[in-house]
Amino acid sequence: MKRVIVGLSGGVDSSVAAYLLKEQGYEVIGLFMKNWHDDSVTISNECPWLDDSNDAMIVADKLGIPFQTVDLSEQYKERIVDYMFHEYEKGRTPNPDVLCNREIKFDVFMKIALELGADYVATGHYCRKATLEKDGKEIYQLLAGVDTNKDQSYFLCQLSQEQLSKSLFPIGELTKPQVREIAAKLDLVTADKKDSQGLCFIGKVRLPEFLQQQLKPKEGVIVEIPESNQAFHKETPSFSNKLEELEYLSEKASYQVADGKVVGKHQGAHYFTKGQRKGLAVGGTAEPLFVIDTNVDDNVIYTGQGKQHPGLYKRALFVSNEEVHWVREDLALQVGETMKVQARIRYRQELQNATLYQVENGMYVEFEKPQSAITEGQFVAWHHGEELIGSGVIS
Structure with a gap:
């Protein structure tokens, strides 16, 4: 029996993910991540971590799986919150959810899980993983979730081959209504729970007040x-030449x-x-x-x-070399190469036709149609069809 550690967040998606894995014959352990201590900036009673951890514990008990809590608030503050303050200070708009997946769930949390003898880490993300063989090597693919309305592959756009190799996404083949139906049949406490909004694991935060802890108001x-x-x-x-045009457009x-x-x-x-x-x-x-x-x-x-x-509108954007990330390292462009893709600059945006241009110091993404509110600090993710192949921070 392979051992899987599920990040039980106290929501319906991770609850059903744990159930499905158990059904598939894995040895499942539930782990709740506590990432935040300061309740003063969260909006009254919306998703405080205490309720969530209780719900996660009740679900684990119901499914008959071991459960424990890990406190990652120190790493979260260092890698997510401090980064956010730093970005806002520079006038950029970070995406904490993408970072939280790269830095916390699939890094710090994954390392803890592997130390506990896990073969895999699973989450309740609406996305899928597939494998293909190329030159005798196994390559992992990150695919959109079947539920196009809930597809969350964008939030995982910074994952590496190494991280994907150890990840499972049990609900990627299901739609949200199907997930809720399974939870209701099992009579899980999370069946009708509202989807959490706001910062990954913190809950709904009043952003100005949150930022005011470090960035002082000034008129x-x-x-x-x-x-x-x-x-x-x-x-x-x-x-x-094309480079001049791309510089101008971005x-x-x-x-x-x-x-x-x-x-x-x-x-x-x-x-x-x-x-x-x-x-x-x-x-x-x-x-x-x-x-x-x-x-x-x-x-x-x-x-x-x-x-x-x-x-509000621009046709192109630039990503510096150190911010370019290929989920599919085998597809990475060399200087002077181009690639036709579909791309999005924010979660839930329809995929847009675009072309990647790799230049000396980074990569241009040129869209077929002008895009509204291309925002520095946010992530652009590019796809081939339903496969997310890479991403970068808009500079």
Whole structure:
């Protein structure tokens, strides 16, 4: 019997994952990760870790599997929270869920599981793993979950071949309603539990208050940039080569306060992200205002009216070499090579047709159609069909 350690989070997905593995004849152990101690920034009673760990324990008891809790809050603070503060400070918007999988669940947690004699680690992610043989070597594939509405392969876009080799995703072949149905039949306490929202394992966090622990509020102005601004009506220059064009298409716009009008005040540019609409508290415009850029050095937020504002759209992005990650290392591009892919720049976005261009210092991703709110610090993930083959941090 192979031993599998399941990350039991106290939710319905990991509960059913544990049940399915037991049915398949594995020796299953449930392990709950405690990653957070500070309840002062979590929103009242929404998914505090204590309720979750109790639910996980009740599920383990019901399934007749051993259960224990591990405290990873120190590593979580170091690898996720500190990183988040650091990124926000630089005016970037990190994705803690992707990081949490790479750094905590499939690294720190996985090492603990392997030390406990596990052959595999399993989670309740909606994705699938497949294997293929190439040049006599086994290669692991990360595939989208069958439930297109819940596919979570994006959150695992930073996993390595080594991590995938030791991972199992038991519910990847199921839809969410099927998972809930199984849990209901088994009368599991988590059957009707709402999906957790917010930071991986912390629960719903009030982000500004959370960030204020380290990043002090400081008042700045909100500037509205009109669509008539000349930056949006420049003639496209002619390029002598593709690289010049890619540099031009992925260039970050630069605005000055004088380019628009001051329409309000904010408490810190680093609390805002591109494409954000909520929290600006500016009224009186024909269409809602969206953040089109933030400047943390000058502490200014630039906004534009409406979802179609040209300041939101770009056709290409850049990922520096140290941030390029291939799940399928065998497909990695060499300098000068290109590859047609489908890509997304955020979770749940429909896959978009794109082309990768590997250059000396990194990789350009050029989209067929302009993309809204390409945000520095977020992850771009690229696919061949239902297989996620690589990803990178947008720079």
